[in-house]
Amino acid sequence: MVTTALTAAVTSVATLVATAAATPFSNSLQRFIEQAPVTPLITVPASVGALVIICCYPLWRGRVRTPGRWAAAVAAVVLWPFHRIQWPQGLRSWAGRMLVPLAVGYIAACLGAFTGLVGLVVVTVVTPSGACEPPRELRVITAPENVTALRERAEAYTKEQRTDGCAPVRIAVGAAPTIEEMRYGFRNEWLRDDSLQNDEPYRRMLGLTPDAWIPTGSAEFDLVVQDVSIKEEAKNGGVSRKTLRSLLHKRDEQVGTDHMAIAVFGAAKNDLLTGELESAGYPLAEIVRRARSKGMSLVYPQPAFSTSGAIVATTLSQAGPEPGGAALRATFDNSADALLCHLKAGQAGSGEDWAKLVALVPSHTADEYNRGGDMGIEGCAHNPLAGRAALTAVSSVDLPTLDYPFVEINWSEDPARRAALDAFATWLAHNKLFEPSGEGPQPSSPARISADAARPGHRVDLQIMIDGSGSMARSPTASASDLHDALAEVRQILTDTDQVSAGKFFADDKGTPRAPMAGEGDGGGGEGPGGYGEVLRWIADDRQSGFDEPVSALIGGLGRPANSLAVITDGGPFNDEPGPGNAAQSIRRALEKAADVSNLYILTFGGRCPDGLEAPRSVRPSPSDGTPGSSGPVVKHVVCEDTAGTDVAGALGRMIFQVREWS
C-alpha cells in the first residue's frame, strides 16, 4: 500500500518536473519529432539486427534456450523457416567465429545511434541557439468592433508567456465575416461561396482560417451552427456527415461581458436622457418617441453585415418600436465601429447636426470611441474625446446583454494547437475582453438573433446596367472579375423575393446603342438566389464591349426596365451626354420621361459624378421621411456616388441598401 502510494507520488513529481522542464521546449521538441527521419532510423537497425540473428542462428540453435515461454514461442515461430534448413558445416563454423564480433558490433552501433539521437535532441531542442524557436501560429476571429480589444489581450497574453524573451505562440486576430458567410465557410474549408464561378481558377478565403472564434453572443454561435451539416471525406473515400457542432466546440467560460447601449453625444445628452426616462430604465419605445420629438435619429449597423446590428434589429422586431422610420433606422455600416467612425466624420462639418444622431451599439465601442485612435479603420484616427463630442453609453431595460463565448474550431486533430488554444481561452476567461460598464440599469436578458430580423423587409426590383465601354473593361478596380466577386459577396443582403437583373450598355462600332441583358431570351434576370446566379455567370462570361453610351440614352432605350435602375460606370458616359456640362440635367430629364423607372443610382468607379447629381445619404439625422438626395416632394430618386477605393462590394452594398430604402 505504502509502496504503491510512494510510487504514485514519485511518478507524479517526476511527471511534473519533466513537464515543467519540457514546456519551454515543447514547440522545438515537437518540431524535432515531426522532422525526424523515422523510416531510416527504424528500418536500418532492424534490418541489420535481423541479419545478425540470421547469421548467428546456425550456431545459436540448440545451444541456448530462450528464457520465458512467450519469447520461446515467438522465436520458434519467427525462426521456423531457418530451422528447416540444413546449414552447411562451413557456414556453421563461420557463424561460430563471427557470432561475438557481429553481436558486439551491432549492440555497440545501436548504443552509438541512441547516444547520437540523445545528443541531437539536446543540441536541437534544449541548447539555446541565440534565436527563438518559431512560435505556434494561432488565428482568432471576432466581430470587427472587438478586434482592437482582442489584439490588446492577445499581446498581453503573449507577453506573459514569454520565456527568455521568446514567445511560444503568435496570435493573429482578424475580423469575422458575416453570419451567412460563416455558415457557408465552416462547411467549405473557409472559402467564399464559389458555386457561381464556373471554371474560374481562383477561390477567395473569408480572411484568416480561424482556430478560434469569439462570437458577440451565444445567439450568434447558435445561429451559425443551426441546421447545418458539413461534408466530411471519409477514409474509405465515401462521404459521411457530421454537424457543425462537432467542428465548433463552444467552451463554457465567457471571455467578455457587455450589453447593447444607447450612445448619445454629450451635446445632446440632456435632451434625450431625462431623469424621468432614467428612472424608468430608458425604455426603448420612450427613447425613440423623445428622439423623434427632438428631431434626433437612432441608428444601428446594417443587420445583414453586423452581429450587433442584427441583435438590435431582433430586439426591435420582438419588443421595440417599428424599425424603418426616420427616427430609428439601420445604416449601411458593417460594424459598430464603422458606424461610430461615420459619426466622427460628421463632426467635421459645420453645424451641430451630428449631435442629433444616437447610436445603438455595444457599450464598449462608445468607450473606445472616446479613447481615440483609429478603431481599426484606416482614416478614422482621432484624438481622445471628452465633453460635448464624447459619447455617453447608457443601457436600457429593453436592450440585451452580450456574452462572449470562446469557440474552438477543430479543422484538424492537432493536440498541441488545441492545448495552446485551451491555455489562451482559460487566460482570457480570467482577463476578460470587456467588463460591464456604462450608466443606467444593468440589463439581464441575453441577446437573441433572428435570421428574419437581419433580413430587410422591402422587396427590391433592381436592374443593374454595367458600362460596357473599353475604358471600363480596363478599370483596375471594377473589372468584370472584381464586379463578379463583389456582386457574389453582396448576395447575402438580397432576399429570395428580390428581383435582380443585369446587363451592359455601350455603343457599337457604328454608334448604335446596345444593351444586352443576362439570360435574355428566357425571362431575363433572376428572382432569388438561383436567378442571381444566372446574372453572376453572365457577368463573368460576357466579353462584349464597345464605346461610351450616354446614361440618358440608356434610360430612354430600356425595353423592360425595372422600378429601380443601377448604373455602374467609370464616368466616361457622362462626357457623351447631350449638352456639355449638363450631364446631370440630361439624366434627370431622361428619368422623368421614363414612366417605369422610379429610382436611379449611379455608381462611378474612378471618375467623378456630374455636378448637380447628389451623393447618396450618409449618416445624418433625417427629420422626416423625405427623399434623400433631393429636395421637395419628388416621386423619383436619383443619386450618384463616386468611389475611388477598392471596396467594390461595399459600394454595391450601399447601393442595394439605398435602393431598398426607396422601394
Added chain:
Amino acid sequence: MAAGPARSFWSRWYERFTRFHLRLAAACFLAGAVFVIAVSRHSAAPSAQGACPGRPDDLIIGTGAEIGAGGVRHDVIKAWNDEQRKLKTKPLKATLVEISESSDEQRSELAAAAQSKRCAYDVLLLDVAYITEFARNGYLEKFELDPGKLGVPPERYFLRTSLETGRVDGERFAVPFAADAPLLYRRTDAPAPPPQDTKRFLELAKAHGYAAQFDDYEGGTVNLLEAIFSAQNRKASQDDVVFDDRGNVVLDQDGNGEKLMDALRAWREALFTDEDGTRTLRNESALREESSLQAFRTGLVGYMRNWPFAFNRLAADPLMRGDDGSLKFQVLSFPGTGVLGGVDLAIAEDSPHKEEARELIYYLISEEVQERLFACAGYPPVVTALYERYESSGTARTCGELAGDGGDGAARQAERDTEITGGQLARFAGEVRRAVDHARQRPMSAYYATFSQVFRSCLLPVATTTSGAAPDFHYFSDALRDALNGRLRSDDACHPPAEAARKIGH
C-alpha cells in the same frame, strides 16, 4: 529456470571479449552515432506525397487578395490550365487561393498552414519580408534555378537586387515574381517641381504637401528606414546607421544615434510641422498606402511616396487625366534610398506536387507572362530583358496590343483615353528599374516582424511628433538585436527600465 543457461551464455561471451572486440565496439558505436546524425541532418520530413488525405488534386497557389489588377492574374492562370490540358492527359488544375488583402494575415495563414502539415498549398506567393522566416523555419522547399530553362544564367535573367531576395543562408528558396520599390508621384497640374535631391525634396514636400506612410504598421517601418537611408551615402558601408549589409545592428556605434536623430528630425520638420513652425501635428502621419493614394488623387498633396501599384490605379482614373488624355502626374524614382519590396514564388515544403509547382513557377516568371502582368496590371517585372525592351524606343507593347486588339480609327481612339500608352509604360519601367536598383533590403531575419515592431515603437514618435524623445541608443540597439532573434525583453525597448520608470514618474 532459464536464468542458468542464459547466464552461462553471457559468461562465455565475456570470456571471449578481446581487445579486437573493444576496438570493434568503439568503431561501431561511432558508426551508429554518425549514421543517426547524418540521416537526421540530410533527410527532410517525411514526404507529403500521398500524406494529404482529402486534399483536392489541384495545384494550389496561396496568395494575397488581388487589388486593382483587373483579374489579369486569373487570366494568366487560366491560360496555364488551358495549355496543360493540351499537353497532358491528366493535368493538374492550378487554382489561386486568395487569402486576404492584409499582408500580416496572409503571412499568418501561410505559416499556420505550414505548421499544421495539411498540405494546403503547393506554391506560395510571399512578400519578400517573410522569405527568411519561411525558409529558416523549414516551410519552403529549396529551389535551384535551371539556367537551361531560363535561357541565360539567373544573374542575367533577373534584376540583381530582386534575385537576392530569394536566397537565405546561401541557399535559394524563392524566385522573384514581382519587383517593388518606392516611387515618387508628382502632380503635374500643381506647382510641384521634380526634386533634385533629398534636401530639396523635403523643402518642396513642406511647401506642396507630401503623402507618405507613417502610420503604426509595417509601412511605417519602411518609411522610417527610407528616411534614415536617404540621409546617408549608402554606397559607403561605413555609413550604415541602423544595420550593416550582414544585418548586424550598428546603431550604437560612434555617432550613429545622432545621425539617425538628425535624419528623422529633418523629415519631421518637413512633413509634420506647419509652415509657421508651431509644430502642430498634421494628419498626414496616419496615412497608409490607400489613404495616401486618395490624398494625392484628390489634390490634397502635390507629392506622394507609394509603390508601383499606384501607377496603374492613377493612370486608369479619369480624374488623373487631362482633356487630351495626358496624365496629370509624373512618376519619379524615390529621392533617396528606398526599401526593396516585392513578391517571390516558392514551393511549400509539404506540397505533394513539387514538380508541377516548379513547372508553374517557370511559367509565371517567363517573359511572356511577366510582360502581360506588367502592361495590363502594373506588376513590375523581374526579368531584365523586359526592362531593356521597354526602354528601347518603340518596342514597348501596351495591354491592348498584347491582347491582339490593336487600335485603329479615330472612334476607337476616344475609348483609349485611359489606356496606358507604350511611351508611358516605357517611362514607368525606367523609373521602376532605377528604384529597384537603388533600393536596399530589410534586415534578413526569421523575426523581421518583431524587429519592425520594436524599431517603429521607438522611432515613429520621434519622426512624427514633437514629444518623441530620443531613445537610449545602446539599450535600443540591444533590443533590436534581441528582436532579430525573436526576443522581446521589455515593454519599453527605447529606455532601460530605471530610466523608463523615471520618465513615467515625471
